Amino acid sequence: MYEAVTPRPDGSSTVARFALTAADQGYDGIVVRADADTDCDYDAGAIADRYGVDVVEGCEVRADDRTAAASAVDRLRERHTVVCVRGGTLNRFAVEDPRVDVVTRPMVDGDVNHVLAKAAARNGVRLEFAFDRVLRADGGRRVQALRGLRKLREMVEQYDAPFVVSAGAESHLHLRAPRELLALGDLLGFTHDQVETGLREWGRITERNREVVSDSFIEPGVRRGRYEEDHR
Amino acid sequence: MLTAETLPRHELVGLHVRVADSSDPTLVGCEGTVVSETTNTLLLSAGSRSVRVPKAVATFEFRLDAECSEDASEYVVVEGERLVARPARRTERTGDSRWQ
Numbered sequence: 001m002y003e004a005v006t007p008r009p010d011g012s013s014t015v016a017r018f019a020l021t022a023a024d025q026g027y028d029g030i031v032v033r034a035d036a037d038t039d040c041d042y043d044a045g046a047i048a049d050r051y052g053v054d055v056v057e058g059c060e061v062r063a064d065d066r067t068a069a070a071s072a073v074d075r076l077r078e079r080h081t082v083v084c085v086r087g088g089t090l091n092r093f094a095v096e097d098p099r100v101d102v103v104t105r106p107m108v109d110g111d112v113n114h115v116l117a118k119a120a121a122r123n124g125v126r127l128e129f130a131f132d133r134v135l136r137a138d139g140g141r142r143v144q145a146l147r148g149l150r151k152l153r154e155m156v157e158q159y160d161a162p163f164v165v166s167a168g169a170e171s172h173l174h175l176r177a178p179r180e181l182l183a184l185g186d187l188l189g190f191t192h193d194q195v196e197t198g199l200r201e202w203g204r205i206t207e208r209n210r211e212v213v214s215d216s217f218i219e220p221g222v223r224r225g226r227y228e229e230d231h232r
Numbered sequence: 233m234l235t236a237e238t239l240p241r242h243e244l245v246g247l248h249v250r251v252a253d254s255s256d257p258t259l260v261g262c263e264g265t266v267v268s269e270t271t272n273t274l275l276l277s278a279g280s281r282s283v284r285v286p287k288a289v290a291t292f293e294f295r296l297d298a299e300c301s302e303d304a305s306e307y308v309v310v311e312g313e314r315l316v317a318r319p320a321r322r323t324e325r326t327g328d329s330r331w332q
Contacts, residue, residue, distance in 0.1 A: 098332045220332055224236050
């Protein structure tokens with residue numbers, strides 16, 4: 001199971017600190033999603049070796065309009081393993097572009113209707129269930145977050161859209177263990193299976209994208225090399 | 233130009249192919265040259281034997297023979313689903329985006 005994190009300078013902890021906390025809590029890896037424009041210097045390999053968790057290089061596209069977002073995705077797709085797009089006004093753009101992996105926080109400043117859910121299912125774009133406001137906000141904002149999560153869950157269940165789950169950690173203190181997220185999901189109306197699938201989905205995205213950029217991959221269903229080599 | 237990238241859109245008749253995997257175990261290991269193609273099948277011929285293989289249930293391993301004399305053949309593994317189409321129309325399909 002993986003968790004997605006936002007490190008410095010957007011968040012307040014470094015990637016190494018996140019890795020240490022995630023390892024303690026029992027995660028298999030972390031997906032580092034920094035803002036696309038900020039340059040986040042970290043040595044993924046060294047941190048992965050030191051703390052025993054997989055460190056995945058991702059990014060999050062935050063743009064104001066479709067053209068800026070499209071050019072950002074173009075630029076970043078080959079360089080990062082996981083490409084996320086901050087949802088809201090860009091929900092429609094993100095679910096219609098198969099190069100995007102995850103739409104983060106789709107219910108903040110935006111909405112997901114049946115059209116978007118079907119498009120996400122068709123293009124393989126995951127919708128993120130963001131537990132960050134449920135965990136750290138209170139009052140009206142939290143109520144709205146709960147409402148948004150419930151609507152998103154109903155959409156995802158009805159149209160079989162792919163999804164991921166994240167606590168949206170911006171500091172290592174925000175990270176929650178898988179067990180705790182499962183318990184929280186229980187209270188919110190998710191099944192254990194759903195939350196677990198959502199956490200494991202990050203790992204599946206990572207594995208598939210690393211395979212896509214490998215030399216032997218040409219397009220879905222076509223690869224170089226002999227059959228035995230690929231399936232050892 | 234026949235390369236690994238253009239193979240799904242290329243003319244398959246005349247290429248050497250082997251059925252690497254299939255849900256029908258009797259087809260696994262069939263090897264030969266493609267003699268004819270239809271929307272859903274490939275007709276392989278090896279010597280005097282001919283086998284008609286449905287595309288959708290098989291995974292094919294094509295051999296792209298090198299131009300030079302040494303044995304530097306390149307192999308490409310293609311899932312049959314990707315090839316299901318009328319042969320003339322198959323050359324038009326660009327296929328799904330890599331990131332699908």
